[in-house]
Amino acid sequence: DTGVSQDPRHKITKRGQNVTFRCDPISEHNRLYWYRQTLGQGPEFLTYFQNEAQLEKSRLLSDRFSAERPKGSFSTLEIQRTEQGDSAMYLCASSLMRGETQYFGPGTRLLVL
Amino acid sequence: SQELEQSPQSLIVQEGKNLTINCTSSKTLYGLYWYKQKYGEGLIFLMMLQKGGEEKSHEKITAKLDEKKQQSSLHITASQPSHAGIYLCGADHMNRDDKIIFGKGTRLHILP
Numbered sequence: 647d648t649g650v651s652q653d654p655r656h657k658i659t660k661r662g663q664n665v666t667f668r669c670d671p672i673s674e675h676n677r678l679y680w681y682r683q684t685l686g687q688g689p690e691f692l693t694y695f696q697n698e699a700q701l702e703k704s705r706l707l708s709d710r711f712s713a714e715r716p717k718g719s720f721s722t723l724e725i726q727r728t729e730q731g732d733s734a735m736y737l738c739a740s741s742l743m744r745g746e747t748q749y750f751g752p753g754t755r756l757l758v759l
Numbered sequence: 760s761q762e763l764e765q766s767p768q769s770l771i772v773q774e775g776k777n778l779t780i781n782c783t784s785s786k787t788l789y790g791l792y793w794y795k796q797k798y799g800e801g802l803i804f805l806m807m808l809q810k811g812g813e814e815k816s817h818e819k820i821t822a823k824l825d826e827k828k829q830q831s832s833l834h835i836t837a838s839q840p841s842h843a844g845i846y847l848c849g850a851d852h853m854n855r856d857d858k859i860i861f862g863k864g865t866r867l868h869i870l871p
Contacts, residue, residue: 650801679858688763688847688861689802702858737801745790745851748859750802 648672650751652738658757659728666724667754671740678721679748680713681737682706689737695721728758762786763850765862773870777836780865782848784829790851791831792859793822797844805833805846835867843869 651670659665671678676697681689692711693703697718707713710728715721725732735755739748764783772778782791790809794802806815808824808831815822819836835842845866849859 652801681859686863688849688863689859690861691858694858735799739802747792747804747807749804750794752801755799 650738650740650749652736652751652754654754655752656755656757658759660759661728661730663728664724664726665728665756666722667736667738667756668720668722669738669740669751670720671738672749675740675742675749676718677741677743677746677748678715679739679741680721680723681739681750683735683737683753684733692723725756728756730758732756733758762852762860763848763862765846765848765865767865768863769866769868771868771870772838774839775837777834778838778867779835780833780846780848780867782831782833782862784850784852786829786850786852788824788829788850788852791824792849792851793831793833794847794849795844796847796864802847838867838869840869840871843867 653668679694680692683689691704692707693713695715698715710726713723735753737753739750741748762785766781792807793805796802806822813824821834824831845864847864849861
């Protein structure tokens, strides 16, 4: 399977703990995006990378959130000091270049207790 | 997002019936995406439309973009249980890079 993959698929954590999610984009895709989706809503943009450069961050991405794509391939999204409001589905997508189709991974569902 | 409105919010149809989902943007569209999502899973790409009047089809699903009205419609012919899920439209607005602004989705249920 050569689609976008995400790990883990599910994560349950206690409030105050740190969590890290991984996304592996489709090979050769230069752009990688992170979105967050809460129940009953469409996905909301968080941030995106062009190769290893993080080009834009949403206002939704507080100081507790950090994303990296160190070698321009896989990306990680870390949430520090998790809060119950962080509970959501975190989706990763990749595209070949600007304006091209964004293909999504299966998502990581986070539950903060 | 209020920038992108989908209707209806939910839809229940008898298997074999046709249905239409609408998506209206409050801003100029550079591109319009349609995705399908099974509950609790990721998004499956269906179609992307960029030109006014453009129409694309995939199996029994057809999507059309009316650029003048900043609207798109998704039409399913002879619906099947496999069509059930959440349909999301997403907008790529000009001058806002290529992040996608999504609507809230339309929840489609198919009755056997």
